[in-house]
Structure formats: C-alpha cells, structure tokens
Amino acid sequence: MTRKRARKAAAANRLQVVSPIDGSIYAERELATSAQLHRCLRTSREAAREWARTPVSERARLCAKAARALLPRRDEIALEITYQMGRPLRDSMRELDGVLERALYMTSIAETALADIVPDPQPGFRRFIRREPLGVVLAIAPWNYPYLTAINVLVPALTAGNSVILKHSPQTPLCAERLGEAMQTAGLPDGVFQFVHCDHAGIEELIRSDDGVDFVAFTGSVEGGHAIQSALAPRFIGSGLELGGKDPAYVRADADPSAAADGIVDGAIYNAGQSCCAVERCYVHESVYDAFVREALERIGRYRLGDPRDLTTTLGPLVRAEAAARVRARIDAAVRAGARAHVPESSFPESRPGTAYLAPQLLTEVDPSMALMREETFGPVLCVARVRDDADAIARMNDSRFGLTASIWTFDLEAAERIGQQLETGTVFMNRCDYLDPALAWTGVKDSGRGCSLSRLGYEVLTRPKSFHLRF
Numbered sequence: 001m002t003r004k005r006a007r008k009a010a011a012a013n014r015l016q017v018v019s020p021i022d023g024s025i026y027a028e029r030e031l032a033t034s035a036q037l038h039r040c041l042r043t044s045r046e047a048a049r050e051w052a053r054t055p056v057s058e059r060a061r062l063c064a065k066a067a068r069a070l071l072p073r074r075d076e077i078a079l080e081i082t083y084q085m086g087r088p089l090r091d092s093m094r095e096l097d098g099v100l101e102r103a104l105y106m107t108s109i110a111e112t113a114l115a116d117i118v119p120d121p122q123p124g125f126r127r128f129i130r131r132e133p134l135g136v137v138l139a140i141a142p143w144n145y146p147y148l149t150a151i152n153v154l155v156p157a158l159t160a161g162n163s164v165i166l167k168h169s170p171q172t173p174l175c176a177e178r179l180g181e182a183m184q185t186a187g188l189p190d191g192v193f194q195f196v197h198c199d200h201a202g203i204e205e206l207i208r209s210d211d212g213v214d215f216v217a218f219t220g221s222v223e224g225g226h227a228i229q230s231a232l233a234p235r236f237i238g239s240g241l242e243l244g245g246k247d248p249a250y251v252r253a254d255a256d257p258s259a260a261a262d263g264i265v266d267g268a269i270y271n272a273g274q275s276c277c278a279v280e281r282c283y284v285h286e287s288v289y290d291a292f293v294r295e296a297l298e299r300i301g302r303y304r305l306g307d308p309r310d311l312t313t314t315l316g317p318l319v320r321a322e323a324a325a326r327v328r329a330r331i332d333a334a335v336r337a338g339a340r341a342h343v344p345e346s347s348f349p350e351s352r353p354g355t356a357y358l359a360p361q362l363l364t365e366v367d368p369s370m371a372l373m374r375e376e377t378f379g380p381v382l383c384v385a386r387v388r389d390d391a392d393a394i395a396r397m398n399d400s401r402f403g404l405t406a407s408i409w410t411f412d413l414e415a416a417e418r419i420g421q422q423l424e425t426g427t428v429f430m431n432r433c434d435y436l437d438p439a440l441a442w443t444g445v446k447d448s449g450r451g452c453s454l455s456r457l458g459y460e461v462l463t464r465p466k467s468f469h470l471r472f
Contacts, residue, residue: 015170015197020086020317020356021308027084029173032198034205040165040194041211044136047191048163052133056114056159060107063155066186067103070096070147070178077147077178079309084172085143086317086356087271088308098436099147102454103155105438110159113456114463126470131463133161134238135214138206140228142219143171143319144274150179152442152453153217153240153462158193160462165206165213166195171319173197200227207231215239215462219276222447240451240461242444244376245276245404248397249433250419251292252390252410253285259431260409261295267407267433268382269303269360272318276448277405277427277434280377283387283396293364293384297342300360300382305348317356318379324358327379331361334372339383340365368399376402390419398424403445407433 019026032040051059070077078092117129137157141150150166157164168176176195183193196202206213208231218228219242232239249267251260267279284292308316318324335341341363345351348359360380366373373383387393397406407429408416420428426443429435436442436454443452451461 015173015199017084017171017173018320019083020319020321021083023321023355027174029197032196032202034202037196037198037202037205038209038211040196041136041206041209041213043191044163044165044194045211047189048133048135048161051158051163051189051192052161054161056111056161059159059161060110062186062188063159064104064107066179066182066188067100067151067155069182069185070099073178077175080174080178081146081172082308082316084174085146085274085319086308088311088313088316090311090314091271092308095145095147099151102148102151102436102438106155106454106458107159109456110156110459113459114160124471126468126472128468130466130468131160131459132466133463135162137162137164137215137217137462138203138213139164139166140203140216140218140220141166141168141172141175143169144271144276146172146175147179148436149219149242150175152219152436152458154179154193156453156458157215157217157462158188160459162215162462163192164194166193167198167203167206168195170197170199204231207237208234213237217451217453218242225449238451238461240453241449242276242442242451242453243447243449244402245278245444245448246280246374246376246400246402247277247405247407247425247433248281248283248400249279249407249409250387250393250397251282251284251288252393252408252412252415253287254411255285255288255409256411257288257291258295261292261299263409263431263433264407265296265299265382269300269315269380270434272316272358273360273380274319274323274378275434276376278378279407279433280381280383281373281397281400282382282384283393284384285393286386286388289384289386293342293362296362296382296384300343300362301347303348303360305350305357305359315360315380318358319356321354321356323378324356325353327358327377327381328353330372330375330377331363331381334363334366334370334383337370338365338367339363339370339372368396374400390415394419394422398422401447404448405429405433407431
C-alpha cells in the first residue's frame with residue numbers, strides 16, 4: 001500500500017472535530033470496528049438482564065447521581081462544548097443546569113410512572129399491567145445541545161431498566177465520553193451504559209444485526225430520520241424521532257411589542273439559531289407590526305458576534321463554515337426574490353464569508369413560498385410577516401411541513417388556549433418559547449418527528465406493557 005493510500009485508509013477510520021472557532025482540529029477519535037460494535041451489543045444485552053431486575057428506586061438513584069457527577073467538571077465541560085460546536089462560553093456554562101433539572105425530575109417520577117396499572121377489582125382475579133424495559137436502547141444525539149438532548153433519552157431509558165448505547169455526533173464526541181465517565185463515577189454496573197464513536201455504516205450495523213438494538217432514539221434532521229426508518233425496516237423495533245422544526249410565533253394585537261421582541265429574538269438568535277425549536281417565522285398583527293420590528297431590531301443590535309471563548313461574546317459562530325454559507329445563500333435568495341434584510345452585515349465586523357461567523361438577520365416582506373419560510377434555516381435569522389387577525393395567523397402558522405413548537409404572545413389566556421388547539425404542533429407556548437419543561441411531553445407532528453420524551457409519557461415509549469390476568 002502506498003503512503004497516500006495508507007493515509008486515506010487511516011483517515012477513513014477516524015473522526016476529526018474541526019472547531020468552528022478557528023477551523024483547527026480540536027480532537028480526533030478512532031471509529032469503532034465491526035468487532036467492537038458487536039462486542040458492545042453483547043455486553044449491553046447481558047448487562048440489561050441484570051439491570052432490569054434492579055429496583056426502580058436504585059436505578060433512579062444512580063441516574064440522578066450520574067447527572068450530579070457532571071457538575072464538578074462544569075468549567076471543563078463548558079469549554080469543551082464551546083470548542084466543539086461554537087456556543088459562547090457564557091451560555092455553555094448553563095447547559096448542565098438543564099441536564100440536572102431534567103434528570104432529577106425524570107428520576108423523581110420514575111416509581112409512579114412505572115408502577116403497575118391496576119384496573120377495577122374483579123372477584124377471583126388479580127389483574128394488572130406491568131411496564132417492562134425494551135432491552136438495549138440506541139441513543140443518537142446531536143451536537144447543538146449535546147448534553148441536554150442526550151439526557152432526555154439516557155435518564156428515562158436507564159431508569160426504566162434498559163441498557164443504553166450512546167452514539168453522539170461526530171462534532172461532539174467528548175460529550176459522550178464525559179457522560180460515560182459520569183455514569184462510571186455514579187457506580188452504574190459495567191455494560192449498562194456504553195458509548196461508541198462510529199459512522200453511518202456503524203449505526204446501521206447496530207440496528208440491523210441479528211443481536212441488534214431494541215429501540216432507537218434519534219435527534220437530528222428529517223433526512224437522518226428517514227435513514228433510521230429505512231435501517232429499521234427489516235426488524236420490528238420501535239423508534240423515537242425528534243427531527244426538524246420551522247417554529248412560528250404569533251404576536252397578537254393585545255401583546256406588548258417590547259416584551260414579545262425580548263422573547264422572540266432570544267428564541268431566534270440564541271445558540272446562533274441552531275435549535276430545532278428556534279423561532280424562525282414570526283407573524284405579527286398589523287396594528288403592532290411596526291413597533292415589533294423596531295423593538296426586535298434594537299434587540300438584535302445588542303448582540304456581540306465574536307470568539308465564543310470571550311465571556312463578552314453573546315453570539316458565536318455556526319457549527320461549520322459550510323453551515324454559515326448555506327444560511328447566507330438562503331438569505332441572499334430571499335432578498336433577490338423581494339424580501340428586505342434589515343441588518344447590515346457591516347454592523348457585525350466578525351461576520352465574514354468563508355468562515356463560520358455570520359451576522360444575525362431580520363427579514364420582512366417575505367413570501368410564504370420562499371425557502372427561507374419553508375425549510376429549516378438553523379441559523380440566526382428571523383422572518384417577520386404581517387397578519388390581519390387570529391384566523392390569518394393560524395393559517396400561516398400551520399402552513400408548514402413541520403410542527404414542533406409554536407408561541408403565542410398575548411395577555412389573553414383564553415385566546416392563547418383557543419388558538420393553540422387549532423395549531424398543528426407538539427407544544428404551544430404563551431409568552432415564552434424555546435424551552436423544555438421536563439414535566440411536559442416533548443413531541444412533534446408532521447416532519448418534526450414522532451414519539452415522546454420527558455414527562456411521565458416519556459417512560460411509555462421506552463417500555464412495553466405486559467398484562468397479567470391471574471385467576472385464583
């Protein structure tokens with residue numbers, strides 16, 4: 001083998017984390033071999049049998065302990081997040097707070113959520129439904145909220161009695177390693193939690209193998225969801241798919257434009273807009289439209305785009321230069337088609353073509369047919385359109401192939417509930433957005449996916465019911 005071919009072969013078996021901060025290689029990891037993947041599966045299946053016999057209270061205790069074990073390393077973990085995906089360090093430091101909140105809530109409700117379901121008594125019979133673990137759960141986590149999205153699956157899956165194999169994004173492999181260390185520190189039995197670094201072929205092998213996984217929890221793109229479904233086709237196993245979003249906001253005539261701008265701009269720009277539930281479409285009643293646009297532009301002007309390691313930076317780069325280029329191209333196409341871009345790129349000097357750094361943008365005079373209004377942008381861009389009334393807003397909000405969240409900005413609680421019932425979405429917010437309450441089901445409709453995480457319902461998809469009909 002020539003030296004050049006040898007280098008190519010070596011590169012094919014490794015992943016490289018290219019930091020969006022400066023394009024340097026931040027980390028490299030070996031990809032798992034086929035033999036290693038099968039060994040992981042065998043170990044996981046063997047561990048699952050014993051773990052399922054462990055009392056729910058003990059499983060919950062160990063999972064909560066694992067979440068807490070991350071906290072002493074908060075500064076180190078935050079810096080790793082920033083280097084791997086570009087989020088400002090000041091924001092990366094807060095991710096573990098959400099991890100702990102979700103982990104502690106899900107473990108606190110576990111015994112109740114997993115308790116036997118007992119119907120009305122029937123003389124001479126003992127009847128109940130018991131929830132049993134599925135076996136081996138494969139969790140495929142994304143880079144944009146690398147700990148939060150992972151913990152949504154890991155804690156309920158493990159607490160329910162499953163073993164878990166985590167395959168994290170190739171952009172954030174160190175997060176999988178830190179989670180593994182936390183599980184080990186907490187004292188989870190060997191094999192109950194494992195992580196692998198592998199490519200798409202490796203994922204397919206984990207799913208399609210005769211001894212493959214029993215459930216796949218995937219968070220990622222619609223295209224990725226279709227690939228998972230295709231891989232699952234030969235086997236009768238379930239999946240939970242949290243996919244894309246094109247989330248709308250509606251500012252009613254009775255809303256405070258200033259307060260609405262505070263929440264909606266943050267919901268659109270935070271994490272450089274790289275969130276499945278980011279606000280990308282904003283429909284504003286014509287009576288408050290001008291005031292809202294003015295207030296929103298003022299909020300956008302406060303952001304400081306720059307090196308995310310600097311604690312004064314409030315907007316970091318996108319995850320890759322290619323991602324910034326795609327968002328920039330979509331903005332340009334909308335402007336050529338008649339949209340008006342309100343934020344001069346010159347007001348954000350760090351924004352430069354060819355890099356991952358991109359200025360935030362607000363566009364008006366957008367047409368519903370534009371790609372910027374129909375496809376997930378995943379960047380710091382907010383589109384604003386006028387609407388005449390509630391009916392107009394509802395029709396436009398539902399005019400999407402996605403349905404993850406929607407927010408309504410109003411002082412009228414009854415109106416918010418009435419409008420929310422007509423929206424095709426998994427979550428309806430009033431006067432807030434871009435937040436996951438662990439007591440509520442996180443789910444989507446249409447191309448935003450299927451299944452559910454968090455809340456007591458999150459345990460249902462990670463277990464199977466077994467009915468006991470005992471005559472005595």
